[in-house]
Amino acid sequence: MSIKGKLILSNIAMFLVPLFLCIVVFLGIQNLYLKKIHSEYDVSTNLKKRSFIMNPYGELRFINLKKINNVAAKLERSPEKLEDINFLKNVNSEFSKKNSYIIVKKEKKTIFDGGKNESGSTDVNLKLSQSNDRITKMPEFFMSSGELIGREFSIHLSDGTQASMFFIVNTSKLFSIYREFITALIASAILIIIFISGLLTFFVSRSILIPLKSLKKGTENIKNGDLDFEVKSNSKDEIGDLCEAFNDMRKKLKESIELQNQYENNRKELISNISHDLKTPITSIKGYVEGIRDGVADTPEKMEKYINTIYTKSQSMDYLIDELLTYSKLDMNKMHFDFQRIDIKSYMEDLMEEIRFDVEKKKINFSYTNNIKEKAYVKVDVQNINRVIMNIISNSIKYMDKKEGSIAVSMSLKEGEVIIAIKDNGKGISKEALNYIFDRFYREDYSRNSLTGGSGLGLAICKKIIEEHGGRIWAESEENVGTNMCLAIKICD
Numbered sequence: 377m378s379i380k381g382k383l384i385l386s387n388i389a390m391f392l393v394p395l396f397l398c399i400v401v402f403l404g405i406q407n408l409y410l411k412k413i414h415s416e417y418d419v420s421t422n423l424k425k426r427s428f429i430m431n432p433y434g435e436l437r438f439i440n441l442k443k444i445n446n447v448a449a450k451l452e453r454s455p456e457k458l459e460d461i462n463f464l465k466n467v468n469s470e471f472s473k474k475n476s477y478i479i480v481k482k483e484k485k486t487i488f489d490g491g492k493n494e495s496g497s498t499d500v501n502l503k504l505s506q507s508n509d510r511i512t513k514m515p516e517f518f519m520s521s522g523e524l525i526g527r528e529f530s531i532h533l534s535d536g537t538q539a540s541m542f543f544i545v546n547t548s549k550l551f552s553i554y555r556e557f558i559t560a561l562i563a564s565a566i567l568i569i570i571f572i573s574g575l576l577t578f579f580v581s582r583s584i585l586i587p588l589k590s591l592k593k594g595t596e597n598i599k600n601g602d603l604d605f606e607v608k609s610n611s612k613d614e615i616g617d618l619c620e621a622f623n624d625m626r627k628k629l630k631e632s633i634e635l636q637n638q639y640e641n642n643r644k645e646l647i648s649n650i651s652h653d654l655k656t657p658i659t660s661i662k663g664y665v666e667g668i669r670d671g672v673a674d675t676p677e678k679m680e681k682y683i684n685t686i687y688t689k690s691q692s693m694d695y696l697i698d699e700l701l702t703y704s705k706l707d708m709n710k711m712h713f714d715f716q717r718i719d720i721k722s723y724m725e726d727l728m729e730e731i732r733f734d735v736e737k738k739k740i741n742f743s744y745t746n747n748i749k750e751k752a753y754v755k756v757d758v759q760n761i762n763r764v765i766m767n768i769i770s771n772s773i774k775y776m777d778k779k780e781g782s783i784a785v786s787m788s789l790k791e792g793e794v795i796i797a798i799k800d801n802g803k804g805i806s807k808e809a810l811n812y813i814f815d816r817f818y819r820e821d822y823s824r825n826s827l828t829g830g831s832g833l834g835l836a837i838c839k840k841i842i843e844e845h846g847g848r849i850w851a852e853s854e855e856n857v858g859t860n861m862c863l864a865i866k867i868c869d
């Protein structure tokens with residue numbers, strides 16, 4: 377999943393999961409606190425949970441009136457009980473179990489105060505009911521001072537006086553329970569949010585931070601020159617892509633460093649080869665010249681042999697220097713091209729005849745096949761194209777390792793291009809080397825020995841020349857089977 381997707385999902389989860397957990401925990405806590413209220417107060421069982429969360433006063437509506445109504449009914453039947461202290465004590469002890477008590481007032485004088493024992497003082501400013509019609513009816517609960525609420529029951533005594541019994545409920549516990557409940561709700565909500573957001577942050581950041589750490593380690597490895605490692609990442613997101621790109625970059629960097637090293641080695645090798653290749657013929661030329669000067673070549677035959685050797689040696693020096701000069705001219709775009717429109721078929725026939733002679737001298741079979749029926753013209757610099765083909769053929773000869781060696785040249789026409797393919801059955805080129813053989817100074821390891829000789833400039837020169845002709849050059853090869861070098865040059869009218 378992408379990082380964007382992960383963040384969206386974690387944000388949704390960050391909202392929904394705590395919400396769900398809060399609801400579950402809230403319901404649990406509420407049940408707990410409702411049980412507590414039931415144990416402390418005489419409330420009816422149809423107490424609605426919601427009312428408690430919204431407003432603790434809601435509870436007041438659920439104060440159980442059954443007991444109060446019973447007492448009121450008894451008093452209605454026998455009002456004189458209102459002055460019976462034992463009866464009042466009994467009633468009060470019933471009520472006092474659930475944070476409530478009774479007060480009895482006759483006229484304005486308190487004749488019984490059931491709350492006195494418990495809370496020390498119930499000096500409550502209780503108003504006696506003023507209206508007569510409320511005497512037998514049980515009025516609503518009223519709020520008295522502070523945390524006390526009450527319900528008044530008034531009755532006319534036989535002596536004509538009015539007396540009232542007050543049922544008082546002390547709500548102080550209810551409010552402390554409510555405060556505890558709200559605190560528990562807020563605390564659990566905060567804990568849930570902290571826990572869930574911490575958990576989600578941990579998981580999301582873990583999936584980002586771990587690969588980032590290995591990327592950081594990777595950059596340190598590269599900084600220290602270590603390119604033989606792999607940054608592992610299983611994630612399929614942007615970070616995974618980044619790790620893959622990083623691995624690609626490391627591979628490319630490694631390849632380019634290896635290539636650079638190869639070039640560097642080739643260059644060193646080249647300098648040493650050139651020095652050696654120039655030094656050897658010069659030493660022998662010097663030797664032969666000294667021989668002539670000192671009169672060692674005292675017969676015409678000896679003299680001829682000496683002079684021929686001097687000539688061959690200077691020729692190979694000339695070839696090497698020529699190759700170096702050609703490459704540097706091509707490299708600096710200073711090579712002059714003399715393009716001519718030629719009939720490629722007759723040109724190739726002549727050139728192949730010349731080459732056949734050289735190749736067969738080396739005991740290698742040679743064949744040339746022309747597959748072009750119609751007339752075909754190309755615009756080329758004949759000398760340079762000669763050089764390219766000779767170079768390729770000389771490679772085929774140089775890297776031939778078979779007893780029954782063969783070189784087959786073929787020419788065909790394809791999509792407006794003349795394709796010349798030079799196929800040999802020599803030692804072939806490895807897959808890795810195939811990418812580099814057209815680079816200057818590149819020589820495959822096994823051929824970098826003194827037996828084959830060479831500068832690694834041959835194919836680089838060929839490529840530059842063909843590119844100057846607007847053509848293409850490429851190689852197909854299989855190790856130990858052979859190589860097929862192909863040239864493509866556009867035909868012209």
Ligand SMILES: Nc1ncnc2c1ncn2[C@@H]1O[C@H](COP(=O)(O)OP(=O)(O)OP(=O)(O)O)[C@@H](O)[C@H]1O
Nearest residue numbers: 771772775813819820823830831832833834835859
């Ligand atoms: N026909 C071939 N068969 C096998 N290997 C080849 C062939 N042609 C080229 N190569 C490989 O490609 C490398 C580059 O060839 P290139 O002609 O550029 O250099 P060279 O032959 O080593 O030196 P130079 O041509 O400058 O004397 C060679 O060193 C050889 O390893």
Ligand SMILES: [Mg+2]
Nearest residue numbers: 771830834835
């Ligand atoms: Mg060569």
